[in-house]
Amino acid sequence: MEPRGGRDFDVEVAEETSPGVPGLSFSFRVTVDDAVLAASGTDxxxxxxxxxxxxxxxxxxxxxxxxxxxxxxxxxxxxxxxxPTYPADLANRVPR
Incomplete structure (x- = not known):
């Protein structure tokens, strides 16, 4: 995961086809928006x-x-x- 500046991040996910054998790789651009920041209490x-x-x-x-x-x-x-369970589950996964 790489911060792109501000609240944007590049995320790479590589799947394994079997243990130790690389499979497909996927790239994502994600923004941490106001709603998630507020819900998590993150500055x-x-x-x-x-x-x-x-x-x-x-x-x-x-x-x-x-x-x-x-x-x-x-x-x-x-x-x-x-x-729909994402907000509640995220609150349990990320320490405040």
Missing amino acids: VGDVPGMIALVRASFEYLLAREPAGAILTEFELSTIGRYF
């Missing part, structure tokens, strides 16, 4: 906190769908439109 300037939000969000998504099914560019609050 706008807290880059490590935003990285934790993005990481927890991808863990959440990848537990529910393959990387190839994830939108390539989105704001984190978009996840809640597809998975």
Whole structure:
């Protein structure tokens, strides 16, 4: 994961076809938007906190769908439109 500046991050996800055997690689551009910042209590300037939000969000998504099914560019609050439990689950995954 690479910060792009501000609240934007580039995320790479590589799938394994079997242990130790690389499969497809997927690239994403993600924005940590106001709704997720407010819900998590993370400050706008807290880059490590935003990285934790993005990481927890991808863990959440990848537990529910393959990387190839994830939108390539989105704001984190978009996840809640597809998975209504996302906001509550994110609050439990990211320390305040």
